[in-house]
Amino acid sequence: MNILKSLFTYRNVKILKPGLICDCNRSYAVASPPHLEPGLFKPQKVLILTKLSRYEYEKRRHPELTEKQLEKCLSLRGSDYNNLLYHHYIHKGVENTVNSTFAAAGIQTRVIYRFDYTDPNIEWADAIVTTGGDGTFLLAASRIPDRDKPIIGFNSDPTRSKGQLCLPQKYSVEVQEAIDKLLKGKFRWTFRRRIRITLIGDDIFKPPVELHNQQLQYHEYRYLDMEPQLRNVDEGLPPCSETGMARRVLPVLALNEVFIGECVSARVSYLELSMDNVKGIKQKCSGLIASTGTGSTSWTYNVNKLTDQNMEEILTIVKEETGFKIKDTDEKFVRKITETFNEMLITNSEAPRMVYTIRDQLVTSPLRGECIKPRGISKSISVRSRCFDASLVIDGGLSFTFNDGTRALLEIHDEDALRTVTLQGDVTEVVFKH
């Protein structure tokens, strides 16, 4: 913990009056069973899902190597052994502190890696805690099928990742304070809305592919444990709708976003989209991203953000066209407009709406009827694949086949929300336009 304290400066946390937070979110509140009311919530058993650090991962991958040999092997690949070790210790420090702090409060804990993140362990626990980054949190959330199991994330390496889904960074150091607030009811539940996906078509029961297997970024994030659960779907008769086509509600909810499109980046995607009440319009694009409010700070944000470079060029053109004059320096003005634009991309994680983006949309001819804007908000989205080799990808991790003729329905339902925590005195989000 010394390493962390010496490195880490607390980010300024915007504090609103508790009443104001509640007001903002009153319309999105979801009822809680009595034992989950803040103040009455007293978990006896906590499952701690901890990240497999990059260092641990490499050790397991090369069990036959000594430390010195491992250092050399990593160096040949352009990786820094000392750096890996350093971050490993930071992570372990946070994990140990979280574990011992819960134990000191008289709570039973089990600390597990992803390989043991199984249904029996999840059922045993009153709450799931993660020590890792957003990847670990996403993995944990993926096996929580409804809003009745709370999940709390500790960012175990704030020097490395922002940890949007975890508690604010200060609690990576102030673990005691976080757990005190939790056990004393000094928090409210934040119901992060998730997207439910229904597939309709012929080829919808194939087991999905898991994308994160050994990826450097989220290498702690594997769905392999889910495969038995998903494979069993092949057995028995698939349910049919009136049209005779099979329907399947996927057993995984999207916490960040659903991507739909050709799974190979360089291929053009053809999709027919229907938003709320606008009926099927054929799109030629690089795919569709349907994001929750949670996901609006993630991939969707990076796809849609305005860059300083673009704003500079736009400003130059506007000045040439109109002789427009500004008081600030160009640089300051550009920064201001860019920031304002980008802030508006972030939406409330509790609002029951999706933000969608049609990537690199080729503008459809106005003669062909109503167009769909490249970016917007929708309560429900229906997509029909006209693709060759496409996928429906959930949270960048689980990839389902989605080829020509298959349909997907994306919706948000209250019962699918993820029950997470906002501790008293903190805010996760401030003001939203929508």
Next chain:
Amino acid sequence: MNILKSLFTYRNVKILKPGLICDCNRSYAVASPPHLEPGLFKPQKVLILTKLSRYEYEKRRHPELTEKQLEKCLSLRGSDYNNLLYHHYIHKGVENTVNSTFAAAGIQTRVIYRFDYTDPNIEWADAIVTTGGDGTFLLAASRIPDRDKPIIGFNSDPTRSKGQLCLPQKYSVEVQEAIDKLLKGKFRWTFRRRIRITLIGDDIFKPPVELHNQQLQYHEYRYLDMEPQLRNVDEGLPPCSETGMARRVLPVLALNEVFIGECVSARVSYLELSMDNVKGIKQKCSGLIASTGTGSTSWTYNVNKLTDQNMEEILTIVKEETGFKIKDTDEKFVRKITETFNEMLITNSEAPRMVYTIRDQLVTSPLRGECIKPRGISKSISVRSRCFDASLVIDGGLSFTFNDGTRALLEIHDEDALRTVTLQGDVTEVVFKH
């Protein structure tokens, strides 16, 4: 041809004085051998690579079905049989006219589908002609290894595709005029620059994957014929550079663009980029697109274009911040700025430079040294993969493995240019800022 004439209105072609065109491009001119000088160029043998229409493709795919059965089968998949037939006839009309017009001029022709687009046929021909869309043109160009074999593209269905790479749309009707101009020397060569790719690393001799196999969009575009050529590279010793790592210049040049990144769309890509003299900066993004001038109207354009929607929102913010007033209606003003911005994205196909785009770039910390702008121009680009399962994709068609540790060098060389035609009185591009 009647169908086409009745449907099609000629696009206004901007005409510059021939001298002015030459001046713009004098600095990019490439010397021609005597027999290729306009006026002296008299092809005796022309190979016509024709598109396999969607209708023909479906017929071959379902040889056992009658016409009525095929119509029903397509309808179940949401496709329109009559529409397919209609476009098939338009295409065949142009193909037949091109063939007969060359024949009437005393020129030997061979009309082939992609399956017969082989080296012997290419060597036989004095010039390659395509009747199809941009996909057919790209396929034809992919087997022309240097600047000595001319290629001319006829857009065989201008109702359907813009055909950026083909002759202007009017020549789909005025075939005779086009061929007259060609044979009378009333044209100049346009040398479309292409990107040469060198791979350096361990795993660089794997045969590539061909992406277009049965894709609905460019289904006429297959590299399968190339596989023997590419597989042979495995035999014999790979050449080594001084560092001992294998080097390989790929046998395919990029006419549009090179995409480098995780081949699965939903994955984050880690790349180390060096542009001209800026040394390796690690990028976290959705991939890199390095585009030629030719490619700057294609995928790159759609990735970078400013949408009316974004410009509207920017205008709203600017007005709120500054009280900015404009004379035009908002809509007109937005359109004007957007168009001006987007026009600047298009670069000269003959300029020996690449336009690069770093997709969804996560901004690197300024503390880590010089940043690379998300979009810019470079004469040469060096990329090192820090990816898990990435590809280097040429013209959206051929995909080479590009995993952690592998390097790629992208360059433009005069000898790699593609020799295409600009007929007298037409322009392919007008004014360029760069």
